[in-house]
Amino acid sequence: MLLGPTAVGKTRLSLELAAAYGAEIISGDSMQVYRGMDIGTAKISPAEMQGIPHHLIDIHDPQDAYSAAEFQEQGGHLIEEISDKGKLPFIVGGTGLYIESLCYGFRFSEAVADEAFRKEMDDFAEREGALALHARLELVDPVSAARLHPNDRRRIIRALEIHLQTDTTLSASHAAQNKESPYDLCLIGLTMDRKILYKRIEDRIDSMLAEGLVAEVKGLLEHGYGRSLVSMQGLGYKEIASYLEGEMTLAEAVTLLKRDTRRFAKRQLSWFRHMNEIQWIDVEGEQNFSENFAKIRAIIAGKFLSGLEYTSEQSN
Template sequence: MTDKLPLMAIVGPTAVGKTKLSLAVAQALGCEIISGDSMQVYRGMDIGTAKATPEERAIVPHHLIDIVSPDEPFSAADFQTSARELIAAIHGRGNLPLIVGGTGFYIESLCYDFRFSEAGADEAFRDEQQRFLREFGEQALHDRLRAVDPQAADRLHPNDSRRVVRALEIAHLTGVTATEHLASQTKEPRYDLCLVGLTMDRYLLYKRIEARVDAMMAEGLLDETKRLLDQGYDSCLVPMQGLGYKEMSGFLSGGLSLEEAVSLLKRNTRRYAKRQLSWFRHMDDIHWFDVTDPAEESNILQTIIHLAAGKFARHAEYT
């Protein structure tokens, strides 16, 4: 027996099929799902974040979806705090918490006893970086980070200016880079973990990504972005810089044609999927499943169910 609470996670790149599989696993094992996606917390951002539909959420309870407005800050530390409270509550109800998502930093910080930097804030430094950003652009700011912390620059997309500024600020305040802080963390699991990773043939994954973008456009991603802008959510807000919304804002502002915006979104999403896979590949405890062949779907599902059932048999409430 272990005194650590059980926690299951299904991770992998965007468009690999996490939502469909997670619903089947959750029904079989009595799970409640916690979204492990940094964008799904924002209300009104539904199509571009590929949230589970209301019908899917009616099948299995979902958490950490639609909890803040796009102009409210929500950090990895906020996710960690909220998710830990939910895990305890779900366990208290006799259910198994299941994290589903692709935001590697969020999920890893939750699964392990990650301590966020205690470095405070330097508002003057932040203002200086924001002025630099406005004058020279995202890539120039990202280049600043690369000069200070190349590994952090590899992890963070130039679009993610808030986290780029924070990484610069940590180095400025402490003299220790964000990467060095990350490396100093212990990798001791906080929970009794069962981590499942999904992967597939890269060519097929990219085809699925392109099909998903086309589907999002058909579902109204452009209208959703316009509605958010009309509601007063500035295109510079962190969530509005997310995949889909940034590209559609580029079209709406006249900087891109619609064809260019869609092509850019497909390219950026492919690159994001590659970064997701790189992040999860360095996590040692993940059991990987190749879901390239649809004919293997049922066998993979049963294998994952047996894996989790065996893992958590030590917990009396799951026997």
């Protein structure tokens, strides 16, 4: 698996590694599952895939919410299918809960969806504000509250729902999960100096705007995909939608998007840091690509190959 925060450079390395090892890539990104949401998710294009099979991309329409439990089930089936073909399943992404749930076979809460409670909490958040809803979670589950951004309404409400129905907390459930994996894992994480990462994030957002992010969000809204949808709460979509609805200027929306994406990257790194099996590589830019690629190959060789080189030619 190749893990790391947004904009750290996972895509290019994943393509080179997949080509070298005859792998098929399973996307570990909670937003790239949605069709028509391409620019704001930095989704790889078919041409950029270089003929390498990619899975769990463009599998849902934006009105259909996607969950970690669904990813876990589908990812598990894909691992079996790819392995049965004699190929290497290669998970690449930055959605921590999704990836960890697949790695370790997490059991998800049996708390059922309570639409009346969810509406009550939605109405409360609309009336009192996001911080007031976040404060409710902080009272019953401070650990989850520290992990979730106040604007992440859906997950905050789910954590409150779990507490209401089970009298336990989401964080306690996570802490009690089995940390034994059914797979022989090789987890590689990419990181870099925080200032460099933040500059890359801001540059990426500028590129998204130049590529037509505003038009993409406008088109989604015109197709009837409302702002309350899980998909439309994604970074880039909710901020630009606020601009299009006249709630802020474009400059204000971009400033907010850059700030929240920096904070998201920080939360991604915090999540992955508690996964002790990850071997971290500091990447500093394109000029060090060959060196970083060689380091990853050495880690893979040490994990699986006992020093032997394994290439796509050997796997055919």
